[in-house]
Amino acid sequence: METIPSLKTSTEARAAYMDTEVIPQKPVPLWRNHDYLLLWLGQAVSSLGTRFTQFAFPLLIVGLTHSIAAAGLAYSLQQLPYVLLSLPAGVLVDRWPRKRLMLLCSFCLMGTVASIPLVLFLASDQLRLPLLYTIAVGLGVISVFYELAELAALAWVVPKNHLTTAIAQNEFVYGSSALLGPALGSLLFSIARLLPFVTDALSYLILLCSLLSIRSPMQDERRAERRHMLVEVREGLSWLWSQQVTRSVVLIASYLSFTITASVLIVLAIVQQQHIPSVFYGLIVAAGGVGNLLGVVLCPPFRRRVRFGRALGCVLLVFVLLWPLYGFITTPLLLGAIFTGIAIADSIGAILMSSYRLAVVPDALQGRVGGVYRLILFSILTIGPAALGLSLEHLGILATVGIMWSGLILITGGLFVNRHMRQATLPYM
Structure with missing residues (x-):
């Protein structure tokens, strides 16, 4: 298991830090953990509602502008805050009272989504699109803070030996929302185009x-001192850099997330190249959702x-074995099988890596380390798909698959060569 150094190197600082740390609560089964159940229930309902907005928002913009590019810009604007604000947001999440921040973010998200119908009813035609773009940015900014705080709260509310189960249950919620959200969102949108946002x-x-x-504060007691934000950012970066396994986990998780995005785009390219009906593309992607739930x-x-x-290592081997098949398989049934297998491995890997990261990071650093992870992840997801699209267009499917496969082989080989990674265990095992 990877050792976890304290936030400062001196013995006095280490003792001072340990004196302020609080053990959250006695381990109890998740079904009897009142705070976790409330957090999980609220997150489950809001995740489904978020899927409605994610589905309906592009349709709304396309209906107003008749432009796919306008809808794509709205999506990019919503993702941009994850790149620009993850590091400072991580510092502020570690500084501020976690529960109050989550309450404030939830209220702001509710108000921001509810403002969409107001914009359509009250704004002039010239102002509607700029205001909708502003709403997209606002949703991204608020979501950065809420998601960092929510993950840190989960790591505090749930005992370490139950973290994997709790994260698996969260993944089940997200996977179910991804499957049900578009269908229910389209139904609501067909009834009234504003109904998904109201819901x-x-x-x-x-x-x-x-x-x-929720009764608990969902965080340890914090020290009253405040330092410059850059100092606190560096503290989180230094801690992560000093942890070989955690650092590797963050990089692997980011690359695998990009691989899933690449998988969707490559399947789309195969469908177009082979003139496969678009309905099969939808079924292949849906099969990936089923794979996530199986994982x-x-x-x-x-x-x-x-x-x-x-x-x-087993998860990465599945990626290495299945990924090159995209370069040769063209039948929808086999493409769906490959996509499902990769989705199963991705889901298992995501749960394992999230569990490890949340378990080993000190409570006082959860926001900052989470911010670093999201900065890396969304930077890759912002630049990567564009580069992948250019590769598919100019180099072709086989070469693009080969480039991505080379990255998978590199990180898999690195894991098996690195003794610390091979022998790493979850802290509560």
């Missing part, structure tokens, strides 16, 4: 009520039987 705003109201019902079910027993380092 999403109501889901945040439920989240607010669940957070208000959620398989992860807990797999984690109990296989040590973390070896389990992560």
Whole structure:
């Protein structure tokens, strides 16, 4: 297991830090953990509502502008805050009272989503699109803070030996929302184009009520001293850089997330090149959603039987074995099978790596380390798809698959060569 150094190197600083740390609560089963159940319930409802908005927002902009590019710009604007604000947001999440921040973010998300109908009813034609773009940026900014705080709160509310199960249950919620959201969102949009946004705003109201019902502060006691933000950012970066396994986990998780995005784009390129009906493309992507849910079910027993380092190695081997098949397979059924297998491995890997990261990071650094991770992840997801599209267009499918496969081989080989990674275990095992 990777050792976890304290925030400062001196013995006095280490003692001072340990004196302020609080053990959250006695381990209890998740189904009896009142605070976790409230957090999970609120997150489950709001995740489904968020899917409604994510589905309906581009349709709304296309309906107003008749431009796919305008809808794409709105999506990019919503992702931009993750790149620009992840580091400072991580510092502020570690500084501010976590529960109050989550309540404030939930209220702001509810108000921002609810403002979409107001814009359509009250704004002039010239102002509607700029205001909708402003709303997209606002949703991104608020989401950066909320997501960092929510993950840190989960790591505090849930005992370490239950983290993998809790994260698996969260992944089940996200996977189910990804499957149900577009179908239900399209139904609501067909009834009234503003109904998905109204429903999403109501889901945040439920989240607010669940957070208000949580009794604990969802964080350790904080030191009163405040330092320059750059000093605190550097503190989080230094801690992460000093942790070889955690650092590797962050980089692997980011690359695998990009690989899933690449998988969607490559399948789309194959469908277009082979003139496969678009309905099959939808079914292939839906099969990936089923694969994610299967991964959620398989992860807990797999984690109990296989040590973390070896389990992560197995996940990477699945990627290495299945990925090159994209260069040769063109039938929809086999493409769906490959996509499903990769989705299963991705889901298991995501749960394992998130569990490890949340378990080893000190509570006082959860926001900053999470901010570094999101900066790396969204930087890759911002630049990567554009580069991948250029590669598919100019080099072709086989060469693009080969480039991505080379990266998978590199990180997999690095894991098996690195003794610390091979022998890494979850801290509570």
